[in-house]
Amino acid sequence: MFLQLLRLLLAQATFDVGAHTLERLEIAALPRFDFQDVIVIRQAHDLADLAGLEFEGHIIAVGFDLYCQLLKQAVAQLKGDKLRPRLEVEVRLDFLAANEGEFLAAGPGKLVPAFIPTSYISDAALRIQAYRALAEITTQEQLHRLRRDWRDRFGPQPPAVDNLVLLCEVKLSAARARVSRVEVRDSKLMLSRRGDFILVGGKFPRLTSSSIDLQLSEIWHLIKQL
DSSP states (O other), X not given: OHHHHHHHHHHHOOOOOSHHHHTXXXXXXXXXXXXXXXXXXXXXXXXXXXXXXXXXXXXXXXXXXXXXXXXXXXXXXXXXXXXXXXXXXEEEETTEEOSHHHHHHHOTTTSEEOSOOTTTOOOHHHHHHHHHHHHTOOSHHHHHHHHHHHHHHHOSOOHHHHHHHHHHHHHHHXXXXXXXXXXXXXXXXXXXXXXXXXOBTTBOOBOOOSSGGGHHHHHHHHHHTO
16 A cells, blocks of 8 residues: 555655655654655655555554655665665574663673663663664665774774674575574574575584674574575
8 A cells, every 4th residue: 555655646746845745754863865755755655645544553563663664765765776675584692682672671691782872872862863774775785884983983882782783694695595584592592594594414503602792793694504
């Protein structure tokens, strides 16, 4: 339904840039589109309202990061642009804390932090933008550029951000190796490719790092060897 709305709107759009078109637009909540793209999305929102549809409900249903990527893909498709697909790699690591609350609740040394701390980016809107930018990464070059931009803008990156970037490296390497799922349970590495587990000697490989702080890097190096 959403893609059909965008198709209809792109065919009929006048791209009016008047104040009434933008009066309810929250730029920070959208992916990095150009100005005409934003107008198309705004008009899709208004048309959905008229049709009695819940435009925002799509965000809740699919998740914010995926929703942003779907918007980018839809607009790119409508404009005839090429866009690399989102990295569809599921990652579940039992030693990783994906948010500050989880990390603090676990206690010192229990989990490896992989998130953007409030001490690094205090503004909530900027943190959301940073997470969104990371979620849109599809190439090594994009990741290196983003990391450089963060360093220039926010300063040296703390370990939690380094780990978050390394987690993205893991996803990039997994995608290149056609690995769709990366899971660790009790130091056992379970990789899935084309619906099958990747075994070594008929067994799941085990992480051998002496510290959990080194396990994410070990996973990355193992996947790069596939």
